[in-house]
Amino acid sequence: MRSIQNRPALAVIVALAALVFGGASLSGVTTLATAPSAAAATPAGAGQTYTIATDTTFAPFEFRDSSGELTGIDIDIMESIAEDQGFEVEWQSLGFNAALQAVQSGQADGVIAGMGITDERREIFDFSEPYFTGTLTLAVNEGDEGEITGFESLEGKTLAVKTGSLSEEEAKANQEEFGFELLPLDQTTTMVESVKSGNADALMDDYPIIAYGVEQGSGLVTVGEQIPTGDYGFAVNKGDNAELLAMFDAGLAELQASGEYDEIVNRYLGGEGEDDGVDRSTFWGLLVTSFPALMSGLGNTLLVTAISFALAMVLGLLFGFMKITRNPVLRGIAVTFISIFRGTPILVWAFFFYFGLPQLIGTNVNIWVAGVLTLTLNGAAYIAEIVRGAVQSVDPGQMEASRSLGLGYGKSMQRVVLPQAFKMMTPSLINQLVIMLKDSSLLLAIGFAELLYQAQQIYAANFRVTEVLLIVAVIYFVAITLLTQLANYVDRKVNK
Amino acid sequence: MTQTTPPPADPPAADSTGTRILVELENVNKHFGSFQALTDINLTIPERQVAIVLGPSGSGKSTLCRTINRLETIDPGGTIRIDGKPLPDEGKALARLRADVGMVFQSFNLFAHKSILENVTLGPIKVKGVKKAQAEKDAMGLLERVGVAQQARKMPAQLSGGQQQRVAIARALAMKPKVLLFDEPTSALDPEMVQEVLDVMVQLAREGMTMVVVTHEMGFARKAGDRVLFMDEGKVLEDTDPESFFTRPQHPRAKDFLGKILTH
Ligand SMILES: Nc1ncnc2c1ncn2[C@@H]1O[C@H](COP(=O)(O)OP(=O)(O)O)[C@@H](O)[C@H]1O
Ligand SMILES: [Mg+2]
Numbered sequence: 001m002r003s004i005q006n007r008p009a010l011a012v013i014v015a016l017a018a019l020v021f022g023g024a025s026l027s028g029v030t031t032l033a034t035a036p037s038a039a040a041a042t043p044a045g046a047g048q049t050y051t052i053a054t055d056t057t058f059a060p061f062e063f064r065d066s067s068g069e070l071t072g073i074d075i076d077i078m079e080s081i082a083e084d085q086g087f088e089v090e091w092q093s094l095g096f097n098a099a100l101q102a103v104q105s106g107q108a109d110g111v112i113a114g115m116g117i118t119d120e121r122r123e124i125f126d127f128s129e130p131y132f133t134g135t136l137t138l139a140v141n142e143g144d145e146g147e148i149t150g151f152e153s154l155e156g157k158t159l160a161v162k163t164g165s166l167s168e169e170e171a172k173a174n175q176e177e178f179g180f181e182l183l184p185l186d187q188t189t190t191m192v193e194s195v196k197s198g199n200a201d202a203l204m205d206d207y208p209i210i211a212y213g214v215e216q217g218s219g220l221v222t223v224g225e226q227i228p229t230g231d232y233g234f235a236v237n238k239g240d241n242a243e244l245l246a247m248f249d250a251g252l253a254e255l256q257a258s259g260e261y262d263e264i265v266n267r268y269l270g271g272e273g274e275d276d277g278v279d280r281s282t283f284w285g286l287l288v289t290s291f292p293a294l295m296s297g298l299g300n301t302l303l304v305t306a307i308s309f310a311l312a313m314v315l316g317l318l319f320g321f322m323k324i325t326r327n328p329v330l331r332g333i334a335v336t337f338i339s340i341f342r343g344t345p346i347l348v349w350a351f352f353f354y355f356g357l358p359q360l361i362g363t364n365v366n367i368w369v370a371g372v373l374t375l376t377l378n379g380a381a382y383i384a385e386i387v388r389g390a391v392q393s394v395d396p397g398q399m400e401a402s403r404s405l406g407l408g409y410g411k412s413m414q415r416v417v418l419p420q421a422f423k424m425m426t427p428s429l430i431n432q433l434v435i436m437l438k439d440s441s442l443l444l445a446i447g448f449a450e451l452l453y454q455a456q457q458i459y460a461a462n463f464r465v466t467e468v469l470l471i472v473a474v475i476y477f478v479a480i481t482l483l484t485q486l487a488n489y490v491d492r493k494v495n496k
Numbered sequence: 497m498t499q500t501t502p503p504p505a506d507p508p509a510a511d512s513t514g515t516r517i518l519v520e521l522e523n524v525n526k527h528f529g530s531f532q533a534l535t536d537i538n539l540t541i542p543e544r545q546v547a548i549v550l551g552p553s554g555s556g557k558s559t560l561c562r563t564i565n566r567l568e569t570i571d572p573g574g575t576i577r578i579d580g581k582p583l584p585d586e587g588k589a590l591a592r593l594r595a596d597v598g599m600v601f602q603s604f605n606l607f608a609h610k611s612i613l614e615n616v617t618l619g620p621i622k623v624k625g626v627k628k629a630q631a632e633k634d635a636m637g638l639l640e641r642v643g644v645a646q647q648a649r650k651m652p653a654q655l656s657g658g659q660q661q662r663v664a665i666a667r668a669l670a671m672k673p674k675v676l677l678f679d680e681p682t683s684a685l686d687p688e689m690v691q692e693v694l695d696v697m698v699q700l701a702r703e704g705m706t707m708v709v710v711t712h713e714m715g716f717a718r719k720a721g722d723r724v725l726f727m728d729e730g731k732v733l734e735d736t737d738p739e740s741f742f743t744r745p746q747h748p749r750a751k752d753f754l755g756k757i758l759t760h
Contacts, residue, residue, distance in 0.1 A: 395605070403594065406594045407591065407618075415618065416609075
């Protein structure tokens with residue numbers, strides 16, 4: 001559960017699909033304003049816009065649907081309350097820890113993020129009435145539900161639990177009595193995979209997460225009694241935004257009374273599914289529902305690769321030439337640049353530009369800037385070597401013949417040496433382009449919404465790792481094949 | 497001879513007989529690191545002269561040619577003048593003066609990515625600013641002269657060595673140089689192609705072109721040469737007319753050298 005488990009804060013990464021296809025804000029803030037309704041009684045704060053912070057992906061409470069829209073139980077509840085109470089919501093999808101910090105620092109007015117109400121947190125936040133009660137559940141492979149019905153049928157079997165979480169505590173408390181083995185793992189995804197592959201016989205984790213996965217075709221079923229763990233609440237900074245808290249409580253009561261609350265929860269956990277006629281548990285259903293998000297990921301992958309490659313060509317040419325000049329200073333700069341970026345992993349630079357650099361310069365670095373810088377500098381180092389090699393492999397007699405005609409060094413390079421060098425280097429450049437496209441998937445580590453990142457988001461919610469990865473592999477393969485064909489075609493046109 | 501030279505802007509250098517001096521080397525030395533490739537070269541080549549440069553391998557013949565159009569720099573203290581003007585340092589002036597000195601290389605060095613015609617027009621268009629149509633017309637005339645006009649649209653790799661070398665000569669001529677340097681123009685050719693290239697060179701010599709030719713072709717030296725420079729270990733050891741050199745070499749090294757090339 002959220003009060004204990006330590007989830008990585010996937011900072012600020014959002015709306016990138018929207019950025020590519022429409023140009024939403026660059027800051028990673030998604031705006032999903034709800035229209036104010038004509039509420040009967042107008043509470044204090046009505047008509048105002050509140051900034052509400054939340055996590056990036058914590059299905060089914062908050063996650064992105066197949067079209068990249070922020071959705072989930074938290075989101076729907078908050079928006080229904082806002083509509084009921086007549087205020088507007090501006091979402092900040094930040095990651096769990098960042099969301100809490102945003103409220104503490106006053107950048108956001110409130111936080112709703114599957115957040116457990118604890119005494120510790122009450123010191124810092126004011127909580128609403130609980131809007132959801134967290135529970136733990138056991139889950140097993142479909143078909144095993146007859147055999148395993150609870151702790152009592154786990155004797156001699158292996159139970160996967162989440163390291164350091166309530167599920168581990170709960171399991172340990174029952175281990176002696178029922179005699180099963182524990183397999184503590186870091187992530188729900190891994191736990192689900194362990195059960196599916198037979199490395200564990202059952203798992204124990206938060207009910208909503210597992211139930212949503214079941215809904216999405218994870219291949220598991222929940223069994224046994226649910227074990228209550230604590231209540232989830234909406235929170236504001238202690239002493240601030242009392243009217244917002246009041247509106248939340250009032251609105252929540254309305255929703256529960258009108259039955260809309262149950263409707264929302266059932267939408268995600270009740271086995272009703274999204275009402276679009278697609279059966280998500282089949283491969284085809286998975287393909288159809290995940291395709292829009294994967295395509296937006298592919299769009300980002302292609303765009304970041306294209307921008308980075310173009311810039312890397314410019315820089316690579318520059319450094320390639322610097323490396324063969326007679327000027328020792330320029331040569332030194334080029335040699336240093338090339339050896340630094342060839343000699344260090346891409347991930348290091350992605351982290352540096354996105355997380356390290358902002359601390360040095362005191363301002364946020366946009367994720368596109370960080371991603372493009374990372375791929376560009378790495379690619380430029382390799383392209384510089386390709387350029388140097390190609391230029392040096394052109395017979396020096398070509399340069400001499402050109403200069404003896406009276407063409408200067410620059411003109412000779414431009415008219416005689418470079419055209420021949422380009423012809424030689426195109427296969428290597430195409431190769432570099434393909435490598436760069438594949439390397440762009442490393443940017444998922446900083447939360448850049450490229451293809452593989454989108455895939456992770458999808459299987460983090462539905463646990464269908466193998467199928468999603470298979471789809472992604474095919475998309476990469478097709479994209480790279482087409483790109484290579486295109487590059488070869490251009491090569492034939494230009495270097496005939 | 498019918499060739500007319502436009503009146504030069506600067507008063508031309510001339511020797512005591514009043515002939516214009518086109519190439520002049522004064523105290524030219526050249527070191528590669530600690531190795532001395534040229535030692536105290538003093539040399540004047542008047543207009544219309546065909547100077548044959550002979551000598552064993554490594555004696556500095558190529559280096560001599562390359563210093564004259566400054567593909568190699570020379571040691572400080574020496575001077576090279578082309579038509580009275582000292583070779584400038586790098587830059588526009590050097591590029592312009594270089595265009596006055598044509599060079600034909602042992603390995604042709606045709607631009608591999610350009611057609612035969614483009615090889616010949618590149619210099620006039622890019623250096624002299626000649627219009628493309630005019631440059632192509634001139635180029636076709638030159639290709640006609642060296643006998644490869646039929647191949648104008650082909651790429652260099654499609655031509656035989658002899659044809660390529662004749663194109664290289666046409667390319668050099670397209671810049672209307674005052675002097676042409678040939679560095680062993682026939683050594684890379686199959687024997688049956690040597691003559692077609694030499695014929696073109698003989699023709700040029702007859703037309704009054706000033707030429708410095710590094711070659712071991714005795715026939716050509718006798719037929720077209722006005723002067724023989726025999727080099728060894730970076731020095732010019734003999735400087736005489738071809739007939740005297742081939743029949744009465746003075747220096748023991750020259751005798752030794754002639755003995756070797758005449759017997760093989
Ligand atoms: N770029 C260079 N660096 C070092 N030594 C060179 C270079 N070019 C020529 N040499 C040396 O200078 C000498 C003369 O060379 P070269 O003029 O090519 O002789 P030739 O053309 O008479 O055979 C040779 O010993 C050669 O090794
Ligand atoms: Mg030589």
